[in-house]
Amino acid sequence: MFTNEEVRQFTETEHHLYRYIRDNRDKVMFMRVRELSEATHVSPASIVRFTRKVGCEGFSEFKVKLKQEAVKKEKAQTIDTVEVLEEFFERTMNRGYDEILDEAVDMINEADLVVFFGIGTSGILAEYGSRFFSNMKQRTFFIKDPFYPNAGQQFKNAVMIILSVSGETDQVLEQAHNMLDYGSKIISITNTTHNTLAGLSDVNISYYVTQEMVDRTNITTQIPVLFILEAMAKKNYDREHND
Template sequence: MFPYEVVSKFTETELHLYRYIMDNPEKVMYMRVRELADETHVSAASIVRFTRKLGYDGFSEFKVQLKQASKEKGKKKTADTIEVLEEFFERTLRRDYDEILDKAVDVIDDAQLVVFVGIGTSGILAEYGSRFFSNLQKRTFYIKDPFYPNAAQQFDNAVMVILSVSGETPQVIIQAQNMKQYGSKIISITNSSKNTLAGLSDINIPYYVTQEMIHETNITTQIPVLFLLEAMAKKTYNRHQI
């Protein structure tokens, strides 16, 4: 109902209305335009302009959509994590994950430095991956700042492990392009193999779990990513323990 592109252009009055509606949706959906005007000290005309800016014919249509959004919000439930993981591990056992991981380990083992990259939740996992590999005696670095400058120029003989659920985050793709430009290898871990980042990668490891969105936020489970990071780290370490 409230696209970021529209909200970012709201005036102070419109932001005031937006905040009031977000704080009181159950109340607003049963108000008349004059009642909302009195409650927010905003003119009725401003409220109508506000709703039209959002793409509605007027306040009445806006209220209908507000009620619908409230119903959908109430019905929305998250997926059972155990079921999602059981599905992932069942597929993992059936697929040639060992072969893919071995190829990734070949690249990691030859590199002097492993650079982990991610943004948001993936950034936290990038930091975790860096620490886990370091615990197993591999030189690492992590980047979770999407605007980290010219990463590839600063790392010699490095491989970049990029974490991204969608594989379409612009800043992450720029980092991958920088790395490729300077001759470094790219290993990506994404939720599918059909995305821009996977296409840029030397090795892509997809985990294929059901994507979940709550309130426009991606809450897709990242436990498979932890599994893949730890599996790669242990395989890399074990190669030198024979």
């Protein structure tokens, strides 16, 4: 209900009020303004100004929004992972993944080094991808630090495999630009093809599963990413072994 930008602009009194409301939501949604004033030692006028600052007409509308948010949280349910995966594999079998993976493997074969990059959960998967490819006798390196200095300059004739659900994270795009500036290739694995990172990439592999959020945290399943990484690593190994 409160945005980071709003919280940053709170005065000391408003921060005190915000903390009380955050810790006592169930009580506040049934309080009168004078009751909240007595509980927080903040004047009714200041409370009304606070509610207007966060986009409400007054305290009554503020309480309605608190109640609506509580109902929304009670109803929230995560998506069945099995259904999501069935949807993914059905699409996979019909979208020519083999051809896309062949393009990626061609690029990997021509590179001296494969660099995996991701942030957060994608960073963990980047590390996994690097290890799995290493197990398949491929020279790799992984980066999960969003502020890693100028990777493009350090890794010549490399291909960077970038993992990003949205394909819009600033630090991810910055690393992609760094690699491209120094002549390296980009393979991206994203949830859709309609994003900035996909547009920058030489090859984009998208998995199209339903995006899922819990309290502003992206919990979209990453099992398709594991499937793509392992399929690509095995195809790459088979290609080199047969050659």
